[in-house]
Amino acid sequence: MDFSELIATKAAKVGILGLGYVGIPLAHRISEVGLRVLGFDILEKRADDLNSGKSPIKHIPDASISQMLEAGFEATTDFSRSSECDALIICVPTPLDKSREPDLSFVVETMDSIAPYLRKGQLLSLESTTWPGTTKEVLLPYFSKAGLEVGKDCYLVYSPEREDPGNPNFHTRTIPKVVGGHSPHCLEAGLQLYGTFIDHVVPISSTDAAEMVKLLENIHRSINIGLVNEMKVIADAMGLDIFEIIDAAKTKPFGFTAYYPGPGIGGHCIPIDPFYLTWKAREFGIHTRFIELAGEINAAMPQYVVDKTVKALNEAGKPLKGAKVLALGIAYKRDVDDMRESPSVFVMEILRDWGADISYSDPNVPVFPKMREHRFDLTSVDLSPETVADYDAVLLLTDHNAFDYEMIKKHAKLIVDTRGKFRNDSEVVRA
Structure with missing residues (x-):
């Protein structure tokens, strides 16, 4: 079966690379709709805890992990098993280094770990926040080195994570999902994957544009929080609440x-x-x-x-x-x-x-x-x-x-x- 058939029949296996505040809720939601999920993490204890039904995150109860396990979820530190997966979703941290410049080491190390096992028919999605151009400039070359043509042999998309831990009003399923593809065929595959477990999927013209969406969302919040923090200082000096x-x-x-x-x-x-x-x-x-x-x-x-x-x-x-x-x-x-x-x-x-x-x-x-x-x-x-x-x-x-x-x-x-x-x-x- 091709990728479209695997998703439509729910025969696909989805790999979640990074089992943290983004990866675990995503794995839980994908398991809920009947797709098989294989989770990857570099921390052996994290994988062992999840496989024993223990949640490492407070707002995700152990019962949710048990539900995932019953649905066939498994966690592993063996990245060679990424070849088993029809779709791979990267949910690893993208911090700043000591000079406050982007640190993509977790993304690069993840790609290095799965590079020998990339194969035809796979979809790769990056969800980690990053600068516009990362998917095209950093991830795409791995497929070229593997002799795979993106958009024909495999699919590459960017879909920014939108988790809000502790917010009872929004969940992975109900938060609209932006998806940008490297090509029209990539976008089509990405929309089909995310459309199986997200209520509303928002297509956008490119991976670069999707990467910029995430930055705009958080810059909007940063600027407005900065404004209200400055207003607080001014109001306090004036004796106002x-x-x-x-x-x-x-x-x-x-x-x-x-x-x-x-x-x-x-x-x-x-x-x-x-x-x-x-x-x-x-x-x-x-x-x-x-x-x-x-x-x-x-x-x-x-x-x-x-x-x-x-x-x-x-x-x-x-x-x-x-x-x-x-x-x-x-x-x-x-x-x-x-x-x-x-x-x-x-x-x-x-x-x-x-x-x-x-x-x-x-x-x-x-x-x-x-x-x-x-x-x-x-x-x-x-x-x-x-x-x-x-x-x-x-x-x-x-x-x-x-x-x-x-x-x-x-x-x-x-x-x-x-x-x-x-x-x-x-x-x-x-x-």
């Missing part, structure tokens, strides 16, 4: 979208993706001033929070050096366990370096994980009236629903609120 102002502004039924401030921005996308376009734009002699300014504002927010904390402690007669400070929430967003680029960690680092005795409490992150650039030997503090009262300052950095805010307010000596949770309390410091 930025949350009251946003809530009033969003009653306008047109021309305004509400964004809310915080201690910075986090996650794998918004702090990183804009710089992929900034880097690529330099090739065309373009300076992306708007994008970079938003990045500067957002990157400065952890320092703003620390400055507000220092001032509040000083007014309470307590120097920062030696002060016991508790960070509430270190995941990058509410009700998830994802620590990537979390602004909470940058706040903690500054406080620690300035002499504070820093601890944290996060029900979703029981032990501070090993990270490439951040190191803390800490475990999450269990909250109780006694433990909260023992700290000189409590910083609300991520507003998890699991926190007992009433108890925290009652027993904390000093609260610094970056999320507007205590917005109506005049005794709480807004930051």
Whole structure:
């Protein structure tokens, strides 16, 4: 059978390369519609956990992994088995390096791992965020080296991931999926694959255009978050409540979208993706001033929070050096366990370096994980009236629903609120 028949009859096997926050939900959804799924990861423990029915991600329950296994899902670290798959979807990280330039090493290493096993009839889709031209310039040559003609012998597409971890209103199936193909035949194959498990698939003219779509989406968010963070600083200096102002502004039924401030921005996308376009734009002699300014504002927010904390402690007669400070929430967003680029960690680092005795409490992150650039030997503090009262300052950095805010307010000596949770309390410091 050709690719179209394999998909139509659900005889195809789909390989998911990278079993993380994007790959696992995608594998689950594909399994739901009856396609066989083989998952690939470089971490042996990740593969073993999944094969035993254990979810490595908080917002994906073990029951979902069990459903996948019952449907025939299997995880492996053996990339030679990619030859078994009729479609391969790459969902690996694309971080920035120390110079804040694109790091495609995970994509390249994945392609190197599967290159000897590429064969006729396969479709390859890249979902990792990257700069326009990556699919054509980085992935396409692997097929040429394998003696395969893309669009005739095999298919190459780009379809940007659109996961929103912890959001109960949107799921993999219901989030529209943009698909761009290297050729019309590639696009047709990509639409057929994604159309089997996504409710609404959006075709676009090329892989380059699809890559730019993802960057525009996240640059839009970065710039608007940067704007509202700057507005927060201005409003605070004027003695105004930025949350009251946003809530009033969003009653306008047109021309305004509400964004809310915080201690910075986090996650794998918004702090990183804009710089992929900034880097690529330099090739065309373009300076992306708007994008970079938003990045500067957002990157400065952890320092703003620390400055507000220092001032509040000083007014309470307590120097920062030696002060016991508790960070509430270190995941990058509410009700998830994802620590990537979390602004909470940058706040903690500054406080620690300035002499504070820093601890944290996060029900979703029981032990501070090993990270490439951040190191803390800490475990999450269990909250109780006694433990909260023992700290000189409590910083609300991520507003998890699991926190007992009433108890925290009652027993904390000093609260610094970056999320507007205590917005109506005049005794709480807004930051």
